[in-house]
Amino acid sequence: MPFFRTPALLRHAFPSCYWQIPKPLHEQPTLYLTFDDGPVPEATPDVLDVLDRYGVKASFFCVGDNVRKHPALFREVLRAGHTVGNHTFHHVKGWQTSLTHYLKEVSMCRHVMEDTAGTALPRLFRPPYGRITPKQLCALRKDYAIVMWDILTHDYDPRLQADALIPQLKPLLRHGSILVFHDSIKAYPRMIRLLPAIIEAALARGFSFATLEEGLAPTLHALTPTASYKSSS
Numbered sequence: 185m186p187f188f189r190t191p192a193l194l195r196h197a198f199p200s201c202y203w204q205i206p207k208p209l210h211e212q213p214t215l216y217l218t219f220d221d222g223p224v225p226e227a228t229p230d231v232l233d234v235l236d237r238y239g240v241k242a243s244f245f246c247v248g249d250n251v252r253k254h255p256a257l258f259r260e261v262l263r264a265g266h267t268v269g270n271h272t273f274h275h276v277k278g279w280q281t282s283l284t285h286y287l288k289e290v291s292m293c294r295h296v297m298e299d300t301a302g303t304a305l306p307r308l309f310r311p312p313y314g315r316i317t318p319k320q321l322c323a324l325r326k327d328y329a330i331v332m333w334d335i336l337t338h339d340y341d342p343r344l345q346a347d348a349l350i351p352q353l354k355p356l357l358r359h360g361s362i363l364v365f366h367d368s369i370k371a372y373p374r375m376i377r378l379l380p381a382i383i384e385a386a387l388a389r390g391f392s393f394a395t396l397e398e399g400l401a402p403t404l405h406a407l408t409p410t411a412s413y414k415s416s417s
């Protein structure tokens with residue numbers, strides 16, 4: 185059985201990362217939906233449609249090379265009021281990448297995102313596969329809020345069925361949870377069925393949704409070096 189909730193041992197190994205939003209802005213129970221690996225035309229527009237239908241704002245950890253290939257789609261994500269974060273340029277594995285190369289990957293991703301957006305963006309980073317070495321983490325956390333997750337949906341696993349995942353995931357929702365979905369071709373068949381089911385279950389239980397930019401606003405403002413950065417909220 186896969187882990188849906190991140191084990192406490194792993195959280196304790198990386199205490200400087202965000203696994204949940206510790207002090208949610210609102211009194212009301214709030215969830216943070218995140219989508220990794222886009223933007224791609226085969227998945228991201230449908231995610232935007234679902235989020236729009238429910239009036240939900242979310243956060244997208246983008247792969248720089250996908251932003252380069254699909255700049256208009258990236259701008260569409262921003263225009264819809266969602267937050268974007270950095271997921272490296274080529275979706276590299278931290279454990280197999282030197283510190284210098286890893287930092288270059290993050291920097292390339294930031295540049296293509298900010299050039300495409302035409303503005304500075306919030307300093308959010310999620311390591312691909314959740315794999316990052318202590319040295320990489322130490323170097324990046326000076327400039328970025330490193331965001332992991334509370335609940336992994338396993339939407340990328342073709343051995344699992346969306347119908348079986350939904351009842352496993354619903355009881356795990358809690359105030360401040362960060363959920364990971366993927367706007368990727370591989371995850372699409374499960375993700376596109378899970379997403380509305382999870383949103384509806386959450387709304388029925390009184391949860392609201394916010395972006396990581398809202399949930400981590402004080403941290404992000406402290407990290408942002410330029411005066412040009414403005415919170416979209």
Ligand SMILES: [Zn+2]
Nearest residue numbers: 220221312313
């Ligand atoms: Zn990824």
